[in-house]
Amino acid sequence: xxxxxxxxxxxxxxxxxxxxxxxxxxxxxxxxxxxxxxxxxxxxxxxxxxxxxxxxxxxxxxxxxxxxxxxxxxxxxxxxxxxxxxxxxxxxxxxxxxxxxxxxxxxxxxxxxxxxxxxxxxxxxxxxxxxxxxxxxxxxxxxxxxxxxxxxxxxxxxxxxxxxxxxxxxxxxxxxx
Amino acid sequence: xxxxxxxxxxxxxxxxxxxxxxxxxxxxxxxxxxxxxxxxxxxxxxxxxxxxxxxxxxxxxxxxxxxxxxxxxxxxxxxxxxxxxxxxxxxxxxxxxxxxxxxxxxxxxxxxxxxxxxxxxxxxxxxxxxxxxxxxxxxxxxxxxxxxxxxxxxxxxxxxxxxxxxxxxxxxxxxxxxxxxxxxxxxxxxxxxxxxxxxxxxxxxxxxxxxxxxxxxxxxxxxxxxxxxxxxxxxxxxxxxxxxxxxxxxxxxxxxxxxxxxxxxxxxxxxxxxxxxxxxxxxxxxxxxxxxxxxxxxxxxxxxxxxxxxxxxxxxxxxxxxxxxxxxxxxx
Numbered sequence: 001x002x003x004x005x006x007x008x009x010x011x012x013x014x015x016x017x018x019x020x021x022x023x024x025x026x027x028x029x030x031x032x033x034x035x036x037x038x039x040x041x042x043x044x045x046x047x048x049x050x051x052x053x054x055x056x057x058x059x060x061x062x063x064x065x066x067x068x069x070x071x072x073x074x075x076x077x078x079x080x081x082x083x084x085x086x087x088x089x090x091x092x093x094x095x096x097x098x099x100x101x102x103x104x105x106x107x108x109x110x111x112x113x114x115x116x117x118x119x120x121x122x123x124x125x126x127x128x129x130x131x132x133x134x135x136x137x138x139x140x141x142x143x144x145x146x147x148x149x150x151x152x153x154x155x156x157x158x159x160x161x162x163x164x165x166x167x168x169x170x171x172x173x174x175x176x177x
Numbered sequence: 178x179x180x181x182x183x184x185x186x187x188x189x190x191x192x193x194x195x196x197x198x199x200x201x202x203x204x205x206x207x208x209x210x211x212x213x214x215x216x217x218x219x220x221x222x223x224x225x226x227x228x229x230x231x232x233x234x235x236x237x238x239x240x241x242x243x244x245x246x247x248x249x250x251x252x253x254x255x256x257x258x259x260x261x262x263x264x265x266x267x268x269x270x271x272x273x274x275x276x277x278x279x280x281x282x283x284x285x286x287x288x289x290x291x292x293x294x295x296x297x298x299x300x301x302x303x304x305x306x307x308x309x310x311x312x313x314x315x316x317x318x319x320x321x322x323x324x325x326x327x328x329x330x331x332x333x334x335x336x337x338x339x340x341x342x343x344x345x346x347x348x349x350x351x352x353x354x355x356x357x358x359x360x361x362x363x364x365x366x367x368x369x370x371x372x373x374x375x376x377x378x379x380x381x382x383x384x385x386x387x388x389x390x391x392x393x394x395x396x397x398x399x400x401x402x403x404x405x406x407x408x409x410x411x412x413x414x415x416x417x418x419x420x421x422x423x424x425x426x427x428x429x430x431x432x433x434x435x436x437x438x439x440x441x442x443x444x445x446x447x448x449x450x451x452x453x454x455x456x457x458x459x460x461x462x463x464x465x466x467x468x469x470x471x472x473x474x475x476x477x478x479x480x481x482x483x484x485x486x487x488x489x490x491x492x493x494x495x496x497x498x499x500x501x502x503x504x505x506x507x508x509x
Contacts, residue, residue: 004182005180005181005182007183023180024180024181024182024183024223025178025180025181025213027210046214047211047214048207048211048275048277048278051275051277054277060251060280061276061277061280062277062280062281063207063277063278063281066205066206066207066210066211066278066281067206067210067281068183068203068206068210068223070183070225071183071203071206071225071227115276115277118276118277118280119276122251122255122276123255124251124254124255124260125254125255125260125267125271126271127268127271127272127418129271132260132261132264132267132268133260133261144417144418145417145418146276147276148275148276148417148418148419149274149275149276149277149278149419150275
């Protein structure tokens with residue numbers, strides 16, 4: 001490949017530094033799926049509209065399909081594969097999704113999980129918050145608004161909101177997942 | 178997607194000096210990368226400016242704010258000074274896109290996302306904006322004009338600017354600082370553009386969304402001290418979240434001790450090629466005691482010049498009702 005159109009990048013993926021040469025056109029999503037073998041992030045629309053590709057970049061949820069890998073040189077990426085501490089130690093949100101049956105076909109689920117993990121760490125109001133001066137409690141209405149970047153064609157929204165609500169309640173009472 | 182070279186610029190001067198024909202500045206990429214994938218944009222050189230411009234929001238002595246062009250939309254909306262002093266701005270940003278996109282999108286990039294319509298995004302269709310002189314498919318018989326402009330459009334283009342942020346900045350009299358490759362800029366190599374002068378109406382040159390010259394780079398946005406009175410942003414869309422505005426309004430109303438409106442700002446989104454400052458409506462409200470009939474008259478004054486297309490006269494009604502009800506809400 002012509003070197004003018006490719007770049008050496010180093011990204012830390014799920015805690016492991018990975019050095020790769022990428023075509024400048026390659027998205028973070030294609031880098032993860034095609035080069036690094038991480039097929040958790042899904043290619044739904046490839047236009048930033050469905051959220052199935054959601055990953056955490058330096059702790060913030062982003063659409064991996066709209067992120068050029070070359071622009072994320074030096075970033076730390078976490079995918080759904082990196083959420084769980086181990087095969088028998090799922091992330092609390094993963095356990096909540098299982099417990100509340102928050103999926104049907106499962107295609108959107110990796111994006112929903114990463115999005116929810118990122119969302120729970122985001123400060124401030126949302127478009128449905130009445131008082132901009134407060135960080136509002138994450139009611140079902142707030143969760144629906146904040147998760148609107150993730151579509152589910154099976155329509156599992158009701159249980160997705162329940163699963164996230166259950167996790168929010170646990171975080172508020174401070175009990176272990 | 179066309180192959181391109183990539184470079185990270187270290188400063189505005191560095192970015193501007195690297196600019197050449199066929200280059201594009203990259204912010205969060207949420208619009209540009211999508212347009213590149215669609216084949217609508219095909220830069221051969223991409224200059225990443227996310228580290229070249231400030232990512233900070235700073236409080237100025239005047240009470241205003243300076244917002245670096247690299248500030249991410251989500252950080253803008255959650256900033257305490259933005260929420261406290263410019264609630265319409267926080268509300269506008271929160272009304273736009275999704276959490277993921279707001280995390281990536283920058284302030285400069287949001288302002289410079291393309292004015293667009295579905296025909297602009299479809300390279301199989303003629304489009305004067307994408308391919309000057311090829312025609313406007315939205316003006317062809319049977320075209321879907323539901324989401325197109327009702328104000329300020331031309332026979333060459335009826336697309337709308339989708340930014341919510343830009344509508345609020347227009348109502349707040351913000352100005353943008355621009356680094357320019359030309360010697361004609363200010364002594365420090367920069368110039369200022371007052372909103373809404375950044376964006377332009379299509380006229381006979383719809384390929385130009387803004388008044389920026391080739392290679393110019395937005396480096397920051399400056400907000401004047403917060404105006405008195407009450408302000409808000411209201412967006413009407415086809416679904417409850419994550420959709421462009423059919424019509425949106427950023428509005429401010431300040432009533433003096435004599436019971437008369439001493440300040441009124443109204444800007445509309447979703448209705449034109451650029452964020453639309455409704456000066457005619459504001460003039461009706463200013464200097465008189467606020468009342469529903471006054472607001473309705475103000476809306477009428479602005480919208481009497483609307484030219485709806487076959488499928489979007491609802492936008493005229495919607496804009497009229499939205500202006501009236503939002504001002505009523507600010508009055509009480």
